[in-house]
Amino acid sequence: MASSGLSPAAPPVFNGEGFHIWVVKMRTYLQAFDLWEVVNTDAEPAPLKANPTVAQMRQHADEKTKRHKAMSCIQNCVSDVIFTRIMACETPKQAWDKLKEEFQGTERTRQQQLLNLRRDFENLKMKEEETVKQYSDRIMAVVNSIRLLREQFSEARIVDKVLSTLPERYEAKISSLEDSRDLATISLTELINALYAQEQRRASRIEEHQERAFQEKIDSADFVKDLVIKRLDAGSGQMLCVNTARRRAMLKETAKKKADLAKTNLNTRMKKLGGCTNHMSPDETIFKTLDRSCKTRVKIGNGQLIKAEGKGDVQICTATGQECQITDPNGSSLMTVTMSDKCFEVNWSSDSHSTHVASTDDTKLWHQKLGHTNFKSMARMVSKEMVENFTKTVYIEDVCEVCQMGKQARLPFPVNTTWRASSKLELVHTDVCGPMRTESLSGNRYFILFIDDYTRYCWIYFLKHKSEVAQVFIKFKAAVKTETGCKIKTIRSDNGTEYTSAQFQALCKDAGIKHQLTNVYTPQQNGVSERKNMSLIDMARCLLFEKNLPKTIWAEAINTAVYIQNRLPTKALAHKTPFEAWFRFKPSLAHMKVFGCLCYSQVPAVKRDKLSKRAVPGILTGYSMERNEPEAIPEELVTDQFEADQNDPEMDVDDEPVRGTRTLADVYERAHVAQEEPCCFEEAEAHQGWKQAMDDEIAMIEKNKTWELVPRPTNRKVIGVKWVYRAKQNADESLNKLKARLVVKGFSQKYGLDYMETFAPVARLDTIRLLIALATQKQWKIHQLDVKSAFLNGFLEEEIYIDQPQGFVVSGKEQIVYKLKKALYGLKQAPRAWYTRIDSYLLSLGFERSISEPTLYVKKKQAETQLIVSLYVDDLLVTRGDRSMLADFKAKMKDMFEMSDLGQMIYFLGMEVSEADYRSLVGCLLYLTATRPDIMYSVSVLSRFMHCCNKQHLQAVKRVLRYIKGTLSYGLKFSRNEDLKLIGYTDSDWAGSKDDMKSTSGYAFTLGSAMFCWSSKKQSIVAQSTAEAEYVAAAGAVNQAIWLRKILGDLNLYQKEATEIFCDNKSAVAIAKNPIFHGRTKHFSIKLHVVREIEQAREIELVHCNSEDQVADIFTKALCTSRFIKLRKELGVNSMEAKEEC
Structure with a gap:
């Protein structure tokens, strides 16, 4: 070494x-x-x-x-x-x-160090002033310390930590990463690099903004380029430093800076011809000295860099006078400036200029929000104060390019004085527009307008065929009559076949409506409708052009145009909008947004996990009349269809008649704008109908003695209240009534202090279907009762204090609050309090509560059933008994509660769903299986992919919807049979799920001849044989049979014999009867052998049947058409329109 x-x-x-x-x-x-x-x-x-x-x-x-x-x-x-x-x-x-x-240290010391490091890791959080690199360094310092102590620490855990602790400014980047790839597979390096790139872009924008702000201080003197500075006296010269290669074209760029100038409020001091940082000239001959070795690059006003070839001195001849006169290009004097410190200093405030530009931008934004309406109408709205929450000033803009593309037209025809209506609905104009070459998202090609001549308020409906006009007119007539109490006196239309048909003429004649027809080929006589058609299509065209949207959403654009134009001034009305003329209060524009803008819809908490994205992007396509909020469609839908619409021809508005049959009404897209639900108390107070609804709600609360005025407590929290408004509709979508509900802000309640128990049971669908089957067999009538304001009847055990409701504060007692004696809507314990109240009352009337179904009550006398009551929140189903007994029960219920007698049950637990995503569609189909067991298996399979659906799953849902559309008249038919014997069927496939090789169980039960209980469910284990799969399915059917026998026992319909459950697998039947096949069954779960125990107790009997006779087969697998139709018929699913056979 x-x-x-x-x-x-x-x-x-x-x-x-x-x-x-x-x-x-x-x-x-x-x-x-x-x-x-x-x-x-x-x-x-x-x-x-x-x-x-x-x-x-x-x-x-x-x-x-x-x-x-x-x-x-x-x-x-x-x-x-x-x-x-x-x-x-x-x-x-x-x-x-x-x-x-x-x-x-020792192992114990190491564990303590690991504990401290893990705590440090969990407490890590990125600071606002911290950069991504600094934060990643902090995290990795802790992680590496943990790894040095021989602790395994995965990179995925670090990625999750970074994602969950980033500040809000990185939310957009995280959302884009979620959309582009799976975050479970992204590496830490990729994530940090992506965040670092986002941080660098933000930093560059901030730097650019600061540089632009500095440049604006220089360019704020841009008007000097058009001025001529003249010295009053001639004199000696002075020396200035000037750079060469000045580009004259630079002056043209200063005009582009005016919009950016609005974002700053400058008080700029301009010196020496605009306060330039570097003086430059393209003329080399004026330089007295020039150093060509000094070469550099200079950034000019538009952000570009130009080369400077040298640096030197220039001698400028100036005068010795002490004053400077500034004139415009025409020679008119603008100002005279006195010399100060060897320069002419001008103090210039750009506040007025900034205000003008900001207001101009505000005007342009409102011009876009209001569908590119003309500026004169916007100015009238401001000057006459026709709307609320609108801009204060309107500046007339130059020609709008989008308006030119969307509204170009010839000069109008001369206006002739015509007769005008003097009251609402005295004259209604109508016209049909279409067909459009491009179908809407709902398959519509036409729309029909109804315009009230007196108020000029407009309604719009979308049609697939012109033959639907008569049906739409019936709905419109009923809606406006319910809303105003007035009848349509006269209707004016052209000579289209949809209006001259015998059906439409008969409608007008029966209703006493005078029908005015224009002369042939004279559209000017129906000018109101024709003009409205043109203006709506022009505005819709502008809305689509503004955001470059596909033509497939033309219906949403026209619907939005109607919504906007009802809130815009018209020459036919003086100082009012159609909305105010119809509803008698001014509209608010606070909720208006630009059509087609990007928006984000929040994903409900129940539909996401902790690391899922909280919002999904969409395109704003209008405003909902039912929920009083903007509506959006998924961004992918617009993106997928955009290219296909690029070369579509322009909208065709020819008025040619088209034959066709009437299809399902377009509900969610149809723009019924006859009634708008207020979004706040101030808006509702201005409308007499909503004010009366609030008075009725307070009267009901006072009648129930729900509260009492008490001094404000010092040791208890006072909960706020709010008004919720709902316009209830009839089955034909006409207005039923206006409903105002006072709701407690229950989200501020605390568990253990303001409430304890909240659970309240509701009737199971199996129980309701069982009652229907039983009533059919016994020829009983089922009556339906509805409790008004049910939650107001429940007594409270806790002390709850609420504020006085807005609009109903007692004069002179503003500081006093209400103490609740009974529940109010919104309280977390309100459902529990109501159930406790009605449960105790029914028990006091002699009813017995079922042990197996807490919402089922039976009144018996000497082992004979007298009355049966099923409770579903505030709806009661009552059956059995004679008329006098039913009348006595209804009278006692009405004495105790405010109730509505709905008579014999016709429509129960109905609901309307408007969402169109996969989960919502499957949820709707699950509700539909309550009366359509033939789709049970398909819906059960589709529900397994709620968390991981894709386009293939959505296509499968649409196939089910197409099947339902073709069998709309089908339903579950209950027929009478003398033998009230409970019979079951159980079946299973084997390894039908290719993802995890698990099987699907299915069972069905009949009472007499009616199928009332069924199920299709994937098994929780992997069956090793068909016998095991069938045995698992049989165990589920046996458990259901035990429960059903208990319910029937509570109803005095005891099953004396063992309930037969048919199974088509001999091995499963043999295993249930005897402990054989030990080698094949020793791994069975212990709970499955309940089948054998119940079999030996003679409560059920598992019986073998032929596979062809197995009704439950339809709940376990996909079948061929002939087999499916056969089993569907055996389930009792038939067309309700078919005539009964003799």
């Missing part, structure tokens, strides 16, 4: 600090000189053999010398204080172990 190599590479001297770092360096140092084996093993050199050679003797001497060299290295690499601790050691291994024992 050469001595010259030791000193330069030697590690730092260890002084007692940083032992874990010194150990690594020292080990590498010893290995570099082949000394580590001596330190690590302390092996003695082998003794020399007899008659050794010279080479062997030299090698033996070298090995003995290595021990001394290693000891020398260790001693020289520690301080004198540390050396005293190892000076007594005779071998390098003893010295090394002594240092490790003292500074690294």
